[in-house]
Amino acid sequence: xxxxxVLKSTGLCxxxxxxxxxxxxxxxxxxxxxxxxxxxAANFLLGNQNNxxxxxxxxxxxxxxxxxxxxxxxxGADCQAQLNGKLVKNWQALLLEEHDILQLHLPKEGLHSxxxxxxxxxSTSWLNSRAQTLNELKLGFTGHAITSGSTIELxxxxxxxxxxxxxxxxxxxxxxxxxxxxxxFYQSELLILRFIPQALWHKLSSQAREKFCTRQYIISxxxxxxxxRLSSNGTSNERVNIKETGAKLSVPVNFGSVQLPSNxxxxxxxxxxxxxxxxxxxxxxxxxDLFRLSQxxxxxxxxxxxxSLIQAQQQLLSFYQKFSNSS
Amino acid sequence: MLNQSSLSNVTFIYTSxxxxxxxxxxxxxxxxxxxxxxxxxxxxxxxxxYIVDTVASYHCVMIYYHFEKISVVQLEQAIKxxxxxxxxxxxxxxxxxxxxxxxxxxxxxxxxxxDLAQLAKNLSLSIDEIITLHSERLYxxxxxxxxPGFCYLATLDDKLQQPRLSSPRTIVPKxxxxxxxxxxxxxPDAGPGGWHIIGQTPLPLYDVVNANEDTSQDxxxxxxxxxxxxxxxxxxxxxxxxxxxxxxSLVDSLADSQISPINE
Numbered sequence: 001x002x003x004x005x006v007l008k009s010t011g012l013c014x015x016x017x018x019x020x021x022x023x024x025x026x027x028x029x030x031x032x033x034x035x036x037x038x039x040x041a042a043n044f045l046l047g048n049q050n051n052x053x054x055x056x057x058x059x060x061x062x063x064x065x066x067x068x069x070x071x072x073x074x075x076g077a078d079c080q081a082q083l084n085g086k087l088v089k090n091w092q093a094l095l096l097e098e099h100d101i102l103q104l105h106l107p108k109e110g111l112h113s114x115x116x117x118x119x120x121x122x123s124t125s126w127l128n129s130r131a132q133t134l135n136e137l138k139l140g141f142t143g144h145a146i147t148s149g150s151t152i153e154l155x156x157x158x159x160x161x162x163x164x165x166x167x168x169x170x171x172x173x174x175x176x177x178x179x180x181x182x183x184x185f186y187q188s189e190l191l192i193l194r195f196i197p198q199a200l201w202h203k204l205s206s207q208a209r210e211k212f213c214t215r216q217y218i219i220s221x222x223x224x225x226x227x228x229r230l231s232s233n234g235t236s237n238e239r240v241n242i243k244e245t246g247a248k249l250s251v252p253v254n255f256g257s258v259q260l261p262s263n264x265x266x267x268x269x270x271x272x273x274x275x276x277x278x279x280x281x282x283x284x285x286x287x288x289d290l291f292r293l294s295q296x297x298x299x300x301x302x303x304x305x306x307x308s309l310i311q312a313q314q315q316l317l318s319f320y321q322k323f324s325n326s327s
Numbered sequence: 328m329l330n331q332s333s334l335s336n337v338t339f340i341y342t343s344x345x346x347x348x349x350x351x352x353x354x355x356x357x358x359x360x361x362x363x364x365x366x367x368x369x370x371x372x373x374x375x376x377y378i379v380d381t382v383a384s385y386h387c388v389m390i391y392y393h394f395e396k397i398s399v400v401q402l403e404q405a406i407k408x409x410x411x412x413x414x415x416x417x418x419x420x421x422x423x424x425x426x427x428x429x430x431x432x433x434x435x436x437x438x439x440x441x442d443l444a445q446l447a448k449n450l451s452l453s454i455d456e457i458i459t460l461h462s463e464r465l466y467x468x469x470x471x472x473x474x475p476g477f478c479y480l481a482t483l484d485d486k487l488q489q490p491r492l493s494s495p496r497t498i499v500p501k502x503x504x505x506x507x508x509x510x511x512x513x514x515p516d517a518g519p520g521g522w523h524i525i526g527q528t529p530l531p532l533y534d535v536v537n538a539n540e541d542t543s544q545d546x547x548x549x550x551x552x553x554x555x556x557x558x559x560x561x562x563x564x565x566x567x568x569x570x571x572x573x574x575x576s577l578v579d580s581l582a583d584s585q586i587s588p589i590n591e
Binding site (some may be wrong): 026136257 | 340341354379387388391393399470474477479480505554
């Protein structure tokens with residue numbers, strides 16, 4: 001069997017793809033790769049299909065052993081990966097020989113790294129996806145959690161044979177892809193979260209809207225794949241508050257919904273969110289900014305800026321087009 | 328004919344790049360909810376090539392669509408055209424929920440209903456009165472959410488309405504039948520929760536089946552209760568509970584797990 005063995009994992013590692021498209025009506029979150037940019041890039045570097053399952057590693061600290069020859073790509077947070085003790089580049093495809101050891105360290109910045117393998121990872125599919133959600137692991141719908149000692153099964157084509165001129169040319173094309181990718185997608189220190197406003201936003205006074213957008217919010221340590229909790233300094237009077245009358249009925253929520261509970265500290269819903277929620281929603285952060293947000297750590301700062309629906313759609317369309325010529 | 332409100336009053340909210348929230352009046356109402364479910368089914372069927380998923384709740388339905396295939400303007404036109412057909416076509420309006428009533432056997436007792444005694448005190452009712460008020464009513468399944476298979480049922484008798492626990496439990500047992508505000512629900516799996524537990528059911532709330540007979544690779548999730556269906560709770564004895572395969576979870580018999588940020 002073609003496989004990778006996890007020799008040691010002290011961080012968090014899961015199998016991810018683009019998530020479960022048709023699952024929310026049953027109360028399941030869509031799940032899926034937190035940072036689709038790095039996830040898609042990893043498949044892109046290998047000429048894989050976009051949705052092939054890959055490993056999502058949070059905060060590095062994993063050691064893998066190749067049980068066969070295979071071609072992989074590492075993207076996302078830079079974990080100073082070492083192949084048999086020698087530093088290898090991030091955002092690049094590389095070849096592993098049988099018995100090779102790949103070690104990922106704690107990244108200096110960013111959260112999630114992705115390791116894709118040529119032809120993808122073999123694992124249990126659930127609701128048309130191989131994505132694992134932390135909350136549901138114990139329900140046993142998907143495969144087991146990946147920990148020290150786990151075996152990650154690979155497909156037969158994990159080491160494409162390069163022997164014809166055409167293969168060589170194809171490999172060369174893939175190798176040039178690395179220069180289109182990388183850190184430029186992510187923003188520096190202060191990430192601006194562009195959001196599509198909802199009715200509640202327009203009901204706020206212009207002062208309240210200005211206050212909400214000029215303020216810097218700090219990502220709280222209580223943030224994860226479900227939601228990012230933000231906090232701002234200052235007294236509660238200085239925050240934007242929503243006066244709610246009576247209990248609100250729960251409404252389906254989006255990837256990126258900006259909830260504003262009564263304490264005035266916004267919550268941005270992420271991939272493993274609940275499917276419906278009752279807190280007032282100011283708007284929805286556009287998805288390309290959510291991929292950027294998913295790489296931010298507690299303590300880092302963000303700001304909000306309203307954006308039109310059309311702008312957000314155009315951004316997302318061109319984002320996916322970037323990866324559409326893979327194969 | 329049902330006394331339905333006009334579909335021209337439905338609000339269109341384009342919440343994200345690929346989602347449209349159709350919102351009706353802010354109320355828990357069986358007739359309005361049936362209209363929402365009917366519209367949801369029509370949209371899924373007639374516009375299937377553009378639709379990814381639809382998620383209904385009490386007074387709204389979220390439509391996830393392929394935004395790269397259809398513009399906001401086209402989608403709105405298509406749905407409004409569909410609404411006109413639905414309103415003109417009495418047959419389509421009369422599509423109602425299945426007559427089938429889903430019966431959930433519940434063992435109500437002070438051992439299974441962890442909050443029953445305290446609730447009786449708070450509500451100035453006897454335990455028997457709480458059981459009667461909860462089990463004599465027919466509920467409607469309004470929404471799924473919180474965790475897989477967790478179905479929001481309404482409307483609870485006014486006499487039973489209580490806010491959620493001020494401090495949610497880190498673990499509520501699988502099969503717990505609970506109430507909060509105007510709603511009742513069954514916890515399909517053990518997990519955190521802040522509703523008042525009044526009993527436990529031995530009935531599993533979902534089944535996992537192979538999507539294709541020839542392969543075990545993809546599986547489907549089949550909930551016992553579906554949105555729009557009617558539900559009734561049937562009181563059973565401890566003996567029947569055990570005969571039906573129930574395993575009673577007593578207070579503190581479950582180890583506390585980590586506090587989860589999600590709660591119901």
